[in-house]
Amino acid sequence: MTKYSALLSIVTVAFAAANLSANAPEGYVLEWSDEFDYVGAPNPEFWTHEVGAGGWGNNEVQVYTDSLDNSRVENGNLVxxxxxxxxxxxxxxxxxxxxxxxxxxxxxxRMEIRAKLPSETGTWPAIWMLGADRLYGNGGWPDNGEIDIMEHVGYEEDPLYLDLVGNPEVPNIHGTAHLGRTSFIRSDGGVGSNGDGDSTYLSDASTEFHTYAINWTEDLIEWEVDGIKYFSLELPTFRVPPPQPLYYYWPFDQRFFMILNVAVGGRWGGNFSTGSFPSSPYGRGIDDNGVWPQRMEVDYVRVYKKDEPPEATPVPGRILATDLDHSDGILIVQSGVPELPHNLVNIDPDDSAEFAITVPQAGAYMVHATVATPNNSRLLSLSVPDSGDSTPAIELPNTGSYDTWQSVELGEINLMEGLNTLTMTTSTGGFTIAAFDVSEGEGSVWKGLNIDAFGNAQTNSWLGQININAAPWIYSYQFEDYIFMPVALEDTFSADNQWIFIPR
Structure with missing residues (x-):
């Protein structure tokens, strides 16, 4: 019974994933999702709780916790x-x-979230994103941007407020971008931002589920509710003097992470105050006598990517930290070194990082890494799934600090012509990387050879003797039989003058 149940679960998950991909918007494929098809705490592989009080930069009054009372998955929804x-x-x-x-x-x-919102005066639910890598300016907000996919404040559904403004259909769903261009210094000396955005009206945002989404490209962000666009922001082609760096106008060319939260009070969520509501030390309008608890329910969070090849870095050449194509845990930060302005940090044991590269000609290429670490016995290796080749794990030198850089030879690795994925792996972590430098290898035997779908070099000739410098395996073709045999590094082999080889 247990085995059949497990098999059914696997088949169900596989079918669900395939169905989501099949239903992706035209031109997109599903990259990541949480369907909340489980029970209990939010999946720790996807989500981290931020906990504590302190106002969270907005004079909010709630304390965030990791208690199941405040966040859990039930009935197919995140609550x-x-x-x-x-x-x-x-x-x-x-x-x-x-x-x-x-x-x-x-x-x-495309970031797409289906949710139902709270309604009580004082609530401030948000589905939003912040720059993950802190590449620009002050290393934080607003220089590195904020994308508010959806914000809602409960008082916009309060009859007292609607009577006050004289409009029963006040736009109550808000989409906004915050960046350097929209920022200002508040009267208390802090940094604020009016943002650049727009709003739309939903009569049933708190009683029905709706789909909130953005479509985000290198020069455009579009906001939607239920598939209807209500705002777009474009990369400006004209910058108002005095000159400012590009990130001041468009910090949205880096990785962002997702945030789901419900705040209480604050500069916006509690901004409506009348005599009907008890005052607080913040002077913010929260209906302490209202209906509590209040909840935001989320049916799913889905992230789609364009169904097209990734941006690729040409080699031979330098691969910078900002050329990182994919890594969930590793971050990019400013390094303070002009020629190497950013570096990869937060590298933990068993982490990996992928870089899309494009190669003009198949062959062996030498790779050096610019690294820094105050630790001993740190290991780094490279692999290329496209060619099946890899380097051995190289022990990195102790450079004395995370700010003292040294170039380390990682060895030669075989690359196929065209698009390749260069993957960095480590079993230790504890170091930073600013760049990989890729140059043509010396004495490459792959140049000009055809490479099949399995990464094998087709020589179309018989060789008498082969020297293997860095490959742990060699295939032998002899008398129409294939032989798969392990070999030691730097060994020389011959067998009846009838060896054909991969790689090197």
Whole structure:
């Protein structure tokens, strides 16, 4: 019974994934999703709780926790639930804030979330994104951007507020981008941002599920509700003097991570205050006598990517940290070195990083890495699934600090003509990388050879003797029989003058 159940679960998951890909928007394929088809705490492989109080930069009054009371998966939905505690006195409320940083982060694509929102005055649910790699300016907000896929404030559904503004259909779904261009210095000395965005109206945002999405490319972000676009932001072609760096106008060319949360009060969520609502030390409008708990329910979070080849770095040449194509945990930060402005950090044991590269001619290429580490016995290796080749794990020198750089030879690796994926792996972590330098290898025997779909070099000739410098295996073709035999490095082999070889 157990075996059949397990098999059924695997088949069901595989079918569901295939179905999601089949239903992807035209021109996209599914890259990542959480369908919340489980029960209990949010999947720790996808989500991290940010916990604590302190206002979160907005004078919010809630305390974020990792308690199941505040965040859990049930009935096929993620539930983020706000609880009133201690009669609503400050802090008075608990909630949850979930992020994907260091677990899933994306550069461009379609982000789509189906959700139902809370409604009580004082609630401030948000589905949004922040720059994961902190590449620009102050290394934080707003220089590295913010994309608010959806924000909603509960008081916009309050009859008192609607009477005050004289409009029963106040736009209550907000999509916004925050960046250097929209920032200002607040009266308290902090940095604020008015953002660049727009709003739309939903009469049933708190009673029905709706689909909130952005389509994000290198020069355009579009906001949608239920497939209807209501705002777009383009990379500006004209910059108002005085000159500012490009990120001041468009920091949206780096990886971003997802955030789901429900705040209480704050500069926006609690901005409506009347005599009907008890005041708080923040002077913000929260209906402490309202209906609590309040919840945001999320049916799914899906990220689609364009169904096209990735941006690839040409080699021979230098592969920079910002050329990183995929890695969930590894981050990119500013290094302070002009010729190597960024480096990869947060490299832990068993982490990997993928770089898309394009190669003019198949052959062996030498790779050097610019690394820094204050640790001993740090290991790094490279592999290329396209050719099946890899380098042995190289022990990195202790450079004395994470800011003292040294170039380390990783060895030669065989690349196929065209698009390749260069994959860095480590069993140790504990180092940083600023760049890989790829140059033509010396004495390559692959140049000009045809490479089959399995990464084998077709020589179309018989060889008498072969020297294997860095490959742990050699195939032998002899008397119409294939022989697969392990060999030691740097050994020389001959067998009846009838060896054909891969690689090198």
């Amino acid at each position: 983020i639930e706000v609880h009133q505690v201690d009669g609503g006195r400050v802090p008075g409320y608990t909630s949850a804030r979930l992020i994907t940083r260091e677990k899933a982060q994306w550069k461009y694509g």
